[in-house]
Amino acid sequence: MTPRPPERTARPVRQSGARLIALPSFAAATGALHVFDQGGPVPFAARRAFYITGMPAGANRGGHAHKICEQFLVCLHGSLSVTVDDGEKRSEFRLDAPGTGLYLPAMTWVEFKAEAADSVCLVLASHPYDEDDYIRDRDAFHPAAAAASEGRDSGR
Amino acid sequence: MTPRPPERTARPVRQSGARLIALPSFAAATGALHVFDQGGPVPFAARRAFYITGMPAGANRGGHAHKICEQFLVCLHGSLSVTVDDGEKRSEFRLDAPGTGLYLPAMTWVEFKAEAADSVCLVLASHPYDEDDYIRDRDAFHPAAAAASEGRDSGR
Numbered sequence: 471m472t473p474r475p476p477e478r479t480a481r482p483v484r485q486s487g488a489r490l491i492a493l494p495s496f497a498a499a500t501g502a503l504h505v506f507d508q509g510g511p512v513p514f515a516a517r518r519a520f521y522i523t524g525m526p527a528g529a530n531r532g533g534h535a536h537k538i539c540e541q542f543l544v545c546l547h548g549s550l551s552v553t554v555d556d557g558e559k560r561s562e563f564r565l566d567a568p569g570t571g572l573y574l575p576a577m578t579w580v581e582f583k584a585e586a587a588d589s590v591c592l593v594l595a596s597h598p599y600d601e602d603d604y605i606r607d608r609d610a611f612h613p614a615a616a617a618a619s620e621g622r623d624s625g626r
Numbered sequence: 627m628t629p630r631p632p633e634r635t636a637r638p639v640r641q642s643g644a645r646l647i648a649l650p651s652f653a654a655a656t657g658a659l660h661v662f663d664q665g666g667p668v669p670f671a672a673r674r675a676f677y678i679t680g681m682p683a684g685a686n687r688g689g690h691a692h693k694i695c696e697q698f699l700v701c702l703h704g705s706l707s708v709t710v711d712d713g714e715k716r717s718e719f720r721l722d723a724p725g726t727g728l729y730l731p732a733m734t735w736v737e738f739k740a741e742a743a744d745s746v747c748l749v750l751a752s753h754p755y756d757e758d759d760y761i762r763d764r765d766a767f768h769p770a771a772a773a774a775s776e777g778r779d780s781g782r
Contacts, residue, residue: 500678500682500686500740501679501687501745502679502680503678504679506675515673519661519672520661520663521659521724521748523657523658523702524724526656529656546677546702547679547744588703589657590702592675592702594675598664598665599661
């Protein structure tokens with residue numbers, strides 16, 4: 471199976487909802503191995519990775535949505551609380567086990583907060599960085615999400 | 627720039643040597659962001675990610691080489707000492723800052739040890755998992771590395 475090519479559509483798309491996904495994990499006395507690979511449980515191939523280290527307790531990050539980029543957030547040290555909004559409903563998740571991460575479809579507003587000192591958040595993304603893919607204005611997000619939802623629901 | 631397609635050659639290849647590479651990093655009061663993206667300083671596009679968490683101090687991992695897969699190792703919490711062998715020389719590296727990782731060309735034998743409790747190692751790889759790409763027998767590695775080196779040096 472080859473990874474999907476980057477999809478560039480004229481209109482933001484919204485897929486099935488944000489959800490926790492357990493990665494294949496292999497525990498040993500020398501540490502636990504967790505794998506993100508194509509053909510695994512996360513429904514995209516990673517094309518970009520970034521991580522945030524040294525988050526102090528209470529630190530807030532995120533505060534944006536992506537038009538087409540899908541992401542997978544996982545907490546590799548400490549713990550995070552994550553709030554997501556798909557334009558219709560708001561959900562909260564706690565990430566404190568490195569084997570389980572949060573899949574974020576495109577068109578999901580995300581904010582997260584470190585619950586423990588020195589928290590580490592790894593993000594795997596379906597697309598290379600593209601500033602045009604970001605929606606950073608919360609007021610613009612809801613109309614965009616509604617338009618994406620209408621496009622999806624009508625099958626256009 | 628599009629990521630390189632997977633390269634499948636009949637013969638292991640060896641590129642320029644293992645080396646430390648600093649990722650683009652963006653420090654803030656809420657944590658430091660570090661980015662691995664195509665077109666960045668690491669000379670491959672990530673196609674797979676895996677990470678090892680909860681490594682106790684003194685834990686040893688690795689102990690293999692890859693025929694064609696390139697990797698980038700970074701320590702996201704704690705610290706690691708990494709020993710690499712390209713078939714001709716052995717080098718040691720210490721990873722204890724999340725913004726700088728170790729690029730491993732194909733045909734590099736790697737072993738690493740956690741120097742601090744609860745160390746976390748993230749690995750980004752140029753290829754999906756393929757058991758046939760692993761060399762797990764140290765005795766078989768040196769002849770294979772020598773053959774790869776001869777192939778490279780003669781331009782075949």
